[in-house]
Amino acid sequence: MSEYKSGSNLEKVLRAGHFAFTGECGPPQGANVEHLREKAGHLKGCVDAVNVTDNQTAVVRMSSWAASLILLEEGLEPNFQMVCRDRNRLAIQSDILGAYSLGIRNMLCLSGDHQSFGNHPEAKNVFDIDSMQLIYTVKKMRDEGKFLNEQEVDVPPRLFVGAASNPFAEPFDFRVYRLAKKIAAGADFIQTQCIYNMDKFREFMRRAVDMGLHEKCHILAGVTPMKSVGMALYMAKQVPGMDVPDSLIKRLRGAGKGKVAEEGIKFALEQIETFKEMEGVAGVHLMAIEWEHKVPEIAERAGVLPRPSV
Amino acid sequence: MIVARQKPIEEIVEMTQAFHKLLVVGCKGCVTVCNVGGAKEVAILASALRISGKRNGREVVVGEHTLERQCDPEYVDELKDILEDYEAVVSIACGVGPQFIAERYPAVRVFPGVNTQFMGGAEEHGIWSERCAGCGTCVVHYFGGVCPIARCSKSLLNGPCGGSNNGKCEISNDVDCIWDIIVTRMMEQGRLKELIEFKPPKSWATARDGGPRRMIREELVE
Ligand code: SF4
Ligand code: SF4
Numbered sequence: 001m002s003e004y005k006s007g008s009n010l011e012k013v014l015r016a017g018h019f020a021f022t023g024e025c026g027p028p029q030g031a032n033v034e035h036l037r038e039k040a041g042h043l044k045g046c047v048d049a050v051n052v053t054d055n056q057t058a059v060v061r062m063s064s065w066a067a068s069l070i071l072l073e074e075g076l077e078p079n080f081q082m083v084c085r086d087r088n089r090l091a092i093q094s095d096i097l098g099a100y101s102l103g104i105r106n107m108l109c110l111s112g113d114h115q116s117f118g119n120h121p122e123a124k125n126v127f128d129i130d131s132m133q134l135i136y137t138v139k140k141m142r143d144e145g146k147f148l149n150e151q152e153v154d155v156p157p158r159l160f161v162g163a164a165s166n167p168f169a170e171p172f173d174f175r176v177y178r179l180a181k182k183i184a185a186g187a188d189f190i191q192t193q194c195i196y197n198m199d200k201f202r203e204f205m206r207r208a209v210d211m212g213l214h215e216k217c218h219i220l221a222g223v224t225p226m227k228s229v230g231m232a233l234y235m236a237k238q239v240p241g242m243d244v245p246d247s248l249i250k251r252l253r254g255a256g257k258g259k260v261a262e263e264g265i266k267f268a269l270e271q272i273e274t275f276k277e278m279e280g281v282a283g284v285h286l287m288a289i290e291w292e293h294k295v296p297e298i299a300e301r302a303g304v305l306p307r308p309s310v
Numbered sequence: 311m312i313v314a315r316q317k318p319i320e321e322i323v324e325m326t327q328a329f330h331k332l333l334v335v336g337c338k339g340c341v342t343v344c345n346v347g348g349a350k351e352v353a354i355l356a357s358a359l360r361i362s363g364k365r366n367g368r369e370v371v372v373g374e375h376t377l378e379r380q381c382d383p384e385y386v387d388e389l390k391d392i393l394e395d396y397e398a399v400v401s402i403a404c405g406v407g408p409q410f411i412a413e414r415y416p417a418v419r420v421f422p423g424v425n426t427q428f429m430g431g432a433e434e435h436g437i438w439s440e441r442c443a444g445c446g447t448c449v450v451h452y453f454g455g456v457c458p459i460a461r462c463s464k465s466l467l468n469g470p471c472g473g474s475n476n477g478k479c480e481i482s483n484d485v486d487c488i489w490d491i492i493v494t495r496m497m498e499q500g501r502l503k504e505l506i507e508f509k510p511p512k513s514w515a516t517a518r519d520g521g522p523r524r525m526i527r528e529e530l531v532e
Contacts, residue, residue: 111466111471114463116481125464130465130467132468133468136508170475171490177505178470180506181506240480241475
């Protein structure tokens with residue numbers, strides 16, 4: 001299968017032109033392997049790959065590569081996330097080799113939330129390289145077989161390289177160029193920040209398509225169903241770079257007692273339908289945070305089951 | 311300049327409480343400019359220490375002296391005779407000052423009276439902000455004359471990150487997102503193309519990461 005860059009399931013699904021559907025799973029704040037297996041179990045058969053977050057929001061959790069391996073054991077394909085906050089270029093390159101050697105085939109490159117958000121705000125951060133340079137690093141190791149110092153890698157890691165994009169963060173006009181930059185640096189696929197402002201995302205995609213970015217890279221639209229009005233308000237006010245239109249909050253409020261979560265899912269389903277038709281969108285990345293058990297239902301109702309096997 | 315902040319007076323009182331003859335030493339350099347360690351502040355701190363000594367029923371003699379610079383042995387030498395009358399020094403220069411004094415006068419106990427913050431400048435009267443992290447290889451010209459190493463919370467060379475929030479950094483609404491400023495400035499200058507260019511990993515070997523730094527200029531060494 002040398003034509004593939006990594007041969008990961010996600011790569012095959014996308015290359016075959018299927019509408020991809022990926023999920024997400026946060027490792028436990030402890031060694032609770034059973035809980036991780038249980039959460040992962042819900043996603044089995046519903047998604048093409050599962051993002052395994054790396055100390056997300058700067059809260060200490062089981063390491064993402066270890067949790068990725070547990071997912072592999074469960075028969076799921078992990079998308080191993082790596083942030084630049086906690087590792088220098090030595091640790092980054094050695095973790096890339098380790099992850100690949102143990103069977104990981106997708107990797108998502110991120111800068112990482114600043115530690116002041118998390119549960120160890122007094123920590124020192126690293127940021128030796130940034131997310132753009134991390135993409136470049138993985139690609140260099142894979143395609144050139146070279147470390148950052150130009151030394152040869154003894155058996156290069158063949159990873160499918162992912163990156164994130166936030167179409168909503170300011171400065172808006174620059175965001176599509178930053179996406180282009182990530183693709184030029186080596187991103188094979190992109191997963192966007194959770195989308196709620198559909199008009200703004202449509203405009204972002206229009207620009208991306210105009211630049212032909214969708215032909216160079218697979219762009220997956222980020223979806224997180226709202227569970228409650230409180231969650232929507234929190235996302236709108238507390239999460240940096242998140243754009244939650246008032247109309248959505250109004251709609252959730254209007255759903256009435258006990259029906260908000262269902263309304264949130266309905267909105268997500270409408271979004272997925274729209275994304276299926278939207279030019280340049282190659283799939284959906286569903287981040288059902290601590291709502292993994294709802295994924296089978298959402299996937300079913302979104303009409304994305306069964307997942308293709310390529 | 312190097313910007314510093316005064317330590318809480320209680321902390322200075324506590325760390326010097328074993329001594330009865332203190333010399334407060336100021337510096338006419340950066341700390342005078344940022345109103346924390348000049349002759350004026352020396353006088354204020356000295357009288358605060360005297361008052362606190364009296365209040366606690368202790369006889370404390372507090373002297374005052376301000377040097378041209380504390381980061382230069384030539385000026386630190388000036389303290390030689392003065393110090394004979396004191397047991398300890400409270401230096402309110404940046405962190406360099408107490409070290410130069412301690413090095414020159416090993417028998418004297420030296421305490422830092424300020425917390426050294428950063429290399430920066432005055433935005434307006436009473437407001438200072440960080441500008442340089444001393445990385446050893448200046449690259450501000452790539453970024454519209456703005457340093458992302460010192461001023462982006464993640465030192466991103468290919469920013470802005472996804473947390474940029476209406477011109478503010480994800481860490482706080484009180485902190486500007488410097489990448490928002492860089493992008494706006496570069497786009498206004500018609501330099502989008504440069505902004506899109508990938509900036510490779512930086513060598514931190516010239517920064518503090520390469521070990522403590524020392525500079526020798528042969529032509530100046532006698
Ligand atoms: S690039 Fe380096 S030397 Fe220049 S201002 Fe920034 S930290 Fe200082
Ligand atoms: S929000 Fe702006 S300043 Fe803050 S870390 Fe991100 S790019 Fe840097």
